[in-house]
Amino acid sequence: xxxxxxxxxxxxxxxxxxxxxxxxxxxxxxxxxxxxxxxxxxxxxxxxxxxxxxxxxxxxxxxxxxxxxxxxxxxxxxxxxxxxxxxxxxxxxxxxxxxxxxxxxxxxxxxxxxxxxxxxxxxxxxxxxxxxxxxxxxxxxxxxxxxxxxxxxxxxxxxxxxxxxxxxxxxxxxxxxxxxxxxxxxxxxxxxxxxxxxxxxxxxxxxxxxxxxxxxxxxxxxxxxxxxxxxxxxxxxxxxxxxxxxxxxxxxxxxxxxxxxxxxxxxxxxxxxxxxxxxxxxxxxxxxxxxxxxxxxxxxxxxxxxxxxxxxxxxxxxxxxxxxxxxxxxxxxxxxxxxxxxxxxxxxxxxxxxxxxxxxxxxxxxxxxxxxxxxxxxxxxxxxxxxxxxxxxxxxxxxxxxxxxxxxxxxxxxxxxxxxxxxxxxxxxxxxxxxxxxxxxxxxxxxxxxxxxxxxxxxxxxxxxxxxxxxxxxxxxxxxxxxxxxxxxxxxxxxxxxxxxxx
Numbered sequence: 001x002x003x004x005x006x007x008x009x010x011x012x013x014x015x016x017x018x019x020x021x022x023x024x025x026x027x028x029x030x031x032x033x034x035x036x037x038x039x040x041x042x043x044x045x046x047x048x049x050x051x052x053x054x055x056x057x058x059x060x061x062x063x064x065x066x067x068x069x070x071x072x073x074x075x076x077x078x079x080x081x082x083x084x085x086x087x088x089x090x091x092x093x094x095x096x097x098x099x100x101x102x103x104x105x106x107x108x109x110x111x112x113x114x115x116x117x118x119x120x121x122x123x124x125x126x127x128x129x130x131x132x133x134x135x136x137x138x139x140x141x142x143x144x145x146x147x148x149x150x151x152x153x154x155x156x157x158x159x160x161x162x163x164x165x166x167x168x169x170x171x172x173x174x175x176x177x178x179x180x181x182x183x184x185x186x187x188x189x190x191x192x193x194x195x196x197x198x199x200x201x202x203x204x205x206x207x208x209x210x211x212x213x214x215x216x217x218x219x220x221x222x223x224x225x226x227x228x229x230x231x232x233x234x235x236x237x238x239x240x241x242x243x244x245x246x247x248x249x250x251x252x253x254x255x256x257x258x259x260x261x262x263x264x265x266x267x268x269x270x271x272x273x274x275x276x277x278x279x280x281x282x283x284x285x286x287x288x289x290x291x292x293x294x295x296x297x298x299x300x301x302x303x304x305x306x307x308x309x310x311x312x313x314x315x316x317x318x319x320x321x322x323x324x325x326x327x328x329x330x331x332x333x334x335x336x337x338x339x340x341x342x343x344x345x346x347x348x349x350x351x352x353x354x355x356x357x358x359x360x361x362x363x364x365x366x367x368x369x370x371x372x373x374x375x376x377x378x379x380x381x382x383x384x385x386x387x388x389x390x391x392x393x394x395x396x397x398x399x400x401x402x403x404x405x406x407x408x409x410x411x412x413x414x415x416x417x418x419x420x421x422x423x424x425x426x427x428x429x430x431x432x433x434x435x436x437x438x439x440x441x442x443x444x445x446x447x448x449x450x451x452x453x454x455x456x457x458x459x460x461x462x463x464x465x466x467x468x469x470x471x472x473x474x475x476x477x478x479x480x481x482x483x484x485x486x487x488x489x490x491x492x493x494x495x496x497x498x499x500x501x502x503x
Contacts, residue, residue, distance in 0.1 A: 013047060018077040018111055018119035025056045034075065036066075036109035036121050043112065046073060046121065053276065059084075063126060071106050071123040078119075084195065085120035091194025092124070094202070098166035101159070101190045103127060103179075129182045133189070134175035142451060143425075144225035144370075150232055153222075157233045158240035159189050160218055164211045165241030167201035173218040208245040215247065216255035220263055223370025224432065225425060227256060264368050271364050285389075289360070290378040297329035298378050298394060305380055305392040309335045325397060332397035334374065338458075340390055354381050355458040356391035362460035363395065371429050372453045374398040398455065400448030404483055407442070411484060414493040422452045424497055431499050434463040436472030442483040473499075 013033035021028055033047045044067055051062040057078060064073035076085040085108075095102040103125040111119030133156055140148040156178045163170060170177070172193055180187040200210055215237060219230065230249060238244060272289065274280040279292045281302065288302050301308040312324030312335060322337045338355045356379050363376035374395040382389035407415055414420060426445075429435070437444065438459025446453040454460075463469035477498050484491045 021077045022057045035112040038109045070126045072126045074122045076120040088195035091197030130179045132176045133178040145229040154236040158236045161237040161240030164206045167204045169214040172196035174221045216259045220259035287383045288380045336393045338391045354391035356393040359457040362457040400446035402443040403445040404442035406447040411490045434469040440476035440479045
């Protein structure tokens with residue numbers, strides 16, 4: 001039987017309109033085809049094979065087939081999409097005009113509708129073996145300042161220097177917008193997402209203030225402990241474009257702190273609503289928020305969290321909470337149910353966000369601050385109108401032994417160097433960001449392959465004032481020290497290295 005060619009397959013698919021794609025929301029049926037009209041008036045079909053990102057009713061990004069080649073396609077399907085389409089096109093053109101590496105633009109076209117233009121499309125070179133810098137970063141992010149991590153980051157900051165030398169900025173700088181071809185660690189980087197590119201002083205170096213703020217935007221994507229290694233990143237930025245202004249490191253740090261605070265606030269807001277990162281749903285009287293990429297795997301837990309809890313390995317069965325480890329759809333998880341003890345307890349909790357919800361936000365906050373904790377994957381709350389009842393938190397499982405067991409052989413001496421360094425880094429991070437744990441006992445710290453993992457975040461809090469944090473920190477400090485005999489060598493080491501006051 002003769003195999004059909006891609007163009008023949010395109011002809012067999014019914015054409016989809018922008019209105020149909022808008023109505024399909026996040027889940028248009030694949031494959032689908034649309035008709036594009038290029039600037040010269042030529043009409044061709046585009047067949048979508050795979051969706052990579054969907055902004056419901058606005059934009060669809062994916063891998064498509066067009067005129068005999070695979071492309072990365074962006075469809076702008078909102079009713080007034082021309083402005084966003086033009087802005088992204090202008091950004092790509094500006095990068096190419098400045099000689100900066102970015103995937104080639106294949107076509108810029110209108111989406112044909114029943115009565116003329118019904119959306120827009122941008123098609124760019126598809127790089128089959130591309131890997132984002134974000135994918136590679138997770139393997140080398142710890143410890144801060146390590147050689148492999150610096151080797152990964154320095155080319156990105158060098159490319160940023162080239163961008164700034166041409167008078168351009170990128171308003172959505174994060175590691176996912178840098179691509180490398182293949183697995184080669186030395187592969188040259190490409191900068192993507194033309195929609196975020198702005199020409200402030202085309203062909204001329206950026207003014208100091210603009211360069212500093214844009215540099216800070218990228219640096220703020222890194223864990224705060226990496227702020228101590230700004231110097232080599234600045235050197236890479238400067239070496240790529242010596243004509244750029246010198247940046248004051250103290251002022252730069254202030255810009256980074258502001259950018260990071262905005263990023264964290266934005267992410268935490270997203271963690272409470274339906275968006276590309278998180279999915280919200282209702283199951284009877286239960287309301288859930290799930291990390292969207294895991295929503296399908298967690299569907300059985302979301303439908304009946306008590307059944308999933310009962311099927312797992314019981315880790316704790318107390319009045320206030322029940323905890324079990326479970327394996328679901330290839331994921332090793334921990335489910336923690338926050339119980340209601342009696343009517344008075346129910347009344348006291350009903351008007352406040354649940355402890356599960358508090359731990360959900362705290363887990364995301366700590367992860368953004370570079371403090372290791374099991375990734376929170378879903379939170380479920382019983383809702384009776386505005387009143388809350390029981391709640392469940394689902395996190396990834398974290399291997400490791402608790403700190404009390406890990407340090408048991410070292411009561412008569414200082415902790416081993418790797419543990420000591422990890423403890424000092426944890427204390428430093430908690431102090432810097434005014435974080436208190438609320439139950440800072442050794443069993444809530446896990447030691448795993450050189451990392452300390454903070455668990456049980458029900459009472460974890462980021463304080464607005466130094467005074468409030470100091471009171472809470474002193475309680476945390478005393479609670480941790482009570483795990484070891486007073487005045488033992490280990491106790492003395494901890495007493496010396498646990499900060500007594502805010503910095």
